[in-house]
Amino acid sequence: MTGHQNTSESSGEARARSVFDPADLLLYHVTDGALSAPRSVPDVVEAAVDGGVTMVQVRGKDLGGAEFLELVQAVATRVGSRVPVLINDRVDVYLAARERGLAVAGVHVGQSDIPVSDVRAICGPAAIVGLSAAQSTEFDAVRLLPEGTVDYIGIGAVHTTSTKPDHPEPLGIDGFRAARAWCPVPAVAIGGVRVEDCPPLLAAGADGVAVVSGICASSGDPRLAATQYREALGVGSGSASGEGTNP
Ligand SMILES: Cc1ncc(COP(=O)(O)OP(=O)(O)O)c(N)n1
């Protein structure tokens, strides 16, 4: 990873503001336990990072807090400082992980989760905070927040996807372009994003793509899948060096 900085190891101490690097959004893997089976999520994540994934979000909608924290610990331990590891929805799990000294970088929330201003207040200035949005009114709401509240936005769904049955109305590439044009912060495209979507999404202004099934689906090889996405994103093969500053 290239940009996240943090001067403190304990959640109770003052921290420097994260220098969030939008380049970390380029190939963002969001985990899914069911789709990864029979492999474990940490195994899939490790292979995906080896293949060049630049950011990871641990998402476990069906897990209780204790189980989710254990999963976060397993993933964060495997990833180390190579790329930022974010937590889906659960600010409490982020805080618990930080208290355990784990290298977790932030939280991603949606429109019906804990409000993003509260997430920023709870997690502090060093955390990476992501928000889902697709409507102009949602982007306008971000504009009204203090600068630095939201580091990036996940804009979706690009295409319909069975990974998230309750996803918003698909935008298509043209809809993504229009949303991106109105979005005031860096943005990643999510929802049914396949390898062939990467060039048009970059041309439409995406800072990167967020991918679940395209990387972890059991029929494929997560490392190979990541390299194929990278090639389509114009960066070729390569993975994080292990010398990152996360977090
Ligand atoms: C990068 C990214 N973008 C969007 C989402 C969706 O978040 P949300 O709308 O809160 O839905 P759930 O993922 O919580 O079901 C995301 N997770 N990541």
Ligand SMILES: Cc1nc(C(=O)O)sc1CCOP(=O)(O)O
């Ligand atoms: C987690 C998530 N959020 C979405 C949104 O539109 O906000 S779509 C989605 C799932 C994306 O999975 P896949 O890459 O397998 O299509």
Ligand SMILES: [Mg+2]
């Ligand atoms: Mg959510």
